[in-house]
Amino acid sequence: MKNALGSVDSVLLLGGRSEIGLAVVERLVRDGARRVVLAARGDAAAIGVRLKDLGAEVLVLDFDAERPETHERVVAAAAEFAGDLDVVVAAFGVLGDQAAYEADPVSAARSMAVNLGGHVSAGLFAARRLREQGHGTLVVLSSVAGVRVRRVNFVYGAAKAGLDGFAQGLGDALHGSGARVMVVRPGFVIGRMTAGMRPAPMATTPEAVADAVAGGLRAGAETVWVPGRLRAVFTVMRALPRAVWRRVPR
């Protein structure tokens, strides 16, 4: 249960290798979470070591975003280990390369299946469980890339736009159930996923995202921007004329 001061006991991370996701989980463990389930593709036993060192009990589960028919089982197995799921972090995704997607549309569609399709099934199954519990937060890692989709990464951006809308709708569907959805919109996150890219203005880090998520959970926020200034920036961005927007480099 989330306690009076906003700490939680259990966390399920969907996308157990995600750098941001792991930073969030680590932060929650430092704040008191004790049961952690990392759902990741392939052999992932090694990723939980650090969390165990911090005192958490860790279960690693096989999770494939592209196989929605397995997602119900993943959520059930996580709950069997952890009891009530206080926080579910949906952090899986692939960035890919826009030029490559344009050259190989099949790969673009596959990325959509992960970045959007996988979230729809995993998110709905997780939400069902949270609704039964009467409490718990689904944290959805969206991105400013989906707030207004840009020419330079529109395949990825379109998936995030879809995900963001899906997550908001799901949050509204859960209204009054005690369960909730928190949408997280980071800007450019410096890390493994963006290695080799030149950081965009107002770039952030996985740790900063983790702090923002922890703060948002405590406050019961519906939307979290990282850094927080991006909220204001995007109010302006959304109003820019298409002709200008088209040329925004990143």
Added chain:
Amino acid sequence: MTFLTGWGRTAPSPATLAAPRTTAELAALVAAAPPRGLIARGLGRSYGDAAQNAGGLVVDVAGMEARWSLDPETGVVTASAGMSLHDLMLALVPLGWFVPVTPGTRHVTVGGAVAADVHGKNHHVDSSFGAHLRSLTLLTADGTGHLLRPGDDLFWATVGGMGLTGLVTEASFACVPVETSRMSVDVERTRDLDQTLERMTATDDRHRYTVAWIDLLARGPRMGRSVLTRGDHARREELPRGADPLAFAPAARLSAPPWAPGGLLNGLTVRAFNQAWYAKSRERRVIQDIAPFFHPLDFVDGWNRVYGSRGFVQYQFVVPFGEEATLRRVVSRLSAEGVVSFLTVLKRFGAGTPGMLSFPLPGWTLALDIPVGRAGLAGLLREFDEWVAEAGGRVYLAKDARMRAELLPVMYPRLPEWRKIRESADPGEVFRSDLARRLSL
């Protein structure tokens, strides 16, 4: 679904609220318990999540038919569990009887008093509520009623068991004869923590009811300065002639605004209040009514709302005698950090009961309430938990809303025994609460 919180108004969770009138209706609810189980709720005066059950059923016992009887020979009262101590006092005081233990509010049910094995200002001489119980009727998970006596294991798993062994439907307990409905009270001020402990140790046994209110905001040499209040039931000859000795009519309650602005109680107002209280507490001996002596907070209905919408946590712990260093460490840390606590109360506990999860043990108990929102509060209280556990003390479950499961077996060493009895009484965990989930009870 109804969202419920405890008295601290933190961590709301939704549940289906059932309001049975009779024991038969109660048994039917137990028989049809939903997958997330059910828990009893009295008047919701526990501060945390003890009487909440997210996604499950919460049974409003306070609304059930009230029944009570008094054996005028022995003073033993048998009352239905949903009755409040307030209602019982209205009935009993004019007859010359007083409840054996009352917490700082009268607005708790008999069931809640049993489930938390509540203590009062007389703990140092009279122990807690469970010590005065003669029998309990418990409705267990199989839907049957059991008359339990102090020789039964299930009895002492239920006393202090936070509703997790079943539903208490009735309790018999011995009351205290009183000549009047007034208290003879004396007030003394101390200059620092050492003197507070010293004076309490030296004078506690002379009075049935004692408590110290600590001015937590006083620092330096004045740290721990307190107002000691000690009282006894007044005898008839202490009242002015002509006074009705057993009249009991607590003043009508005021109401706090339904939306109190958050932060109405802040560093400044609390400091002013604490200073004023210390200053106004002249050393004196007075005759007081029961209500202002035992239940000063009951005069404002819903006073918990003045803490604002984010609510507050109540932190109460006990450390054994001989561990005064831990108490001192906590008080000096609180004072150094300038933690805002509206009411900080210190009390000496006497012998505990055999209740396996009962809170009191012989030692010092400190209770504070702190508005939520202060940065670093979670970490500070966690540190205190560790000090308290190390000193062989514990945190009070009826007030807790934030502790972690790990320290529980250290604080409550009889937890394994309690779990075993609970497991055999309720193998399917029909009785469940948010507290039970949070602390893996």
